[in-house]
Amino acid sequence: MDNLIHASATESEAEREIKLWFKPSDFPPFMRSFPTEVNGHDYYYFKEGRLFKRHEPGSVCLIAPGEVVWKSDSDALHCCYKGCLLPFRGAVAAKYLINYVLEI
DSSP states (O other): OHHHHHTOSSHHHHHHHHHHHOOGGGSOGGGOOSOEEEOOSOOEEEETTEEESSOOTTOEEEEOTTOEEEHHHHHHHHHHHTTOOOTTHHHHHHHHHTTOOOOO
């Protein structure tokens, strides 16, 4: 069904596109095609290309405790925080910032 909606050429493309444009909460639990998990006790904040677990002035909260997130996003953020070098680090943050509106 996900492939049909997004007209993706492959299942992996459909997964990438769905995870890019949608949060798990956009789907009823029984319709989620990809693994999710409830974020434990960690906050993930992003500012100027860096990832933090504590609020820094001017940072944006990407994921809060108790949020249902794609498991792949959770794994990537956890790995990035620990210092793993992942080429899509910014992409994971960027997709959470797409609909973020800075209130002045």
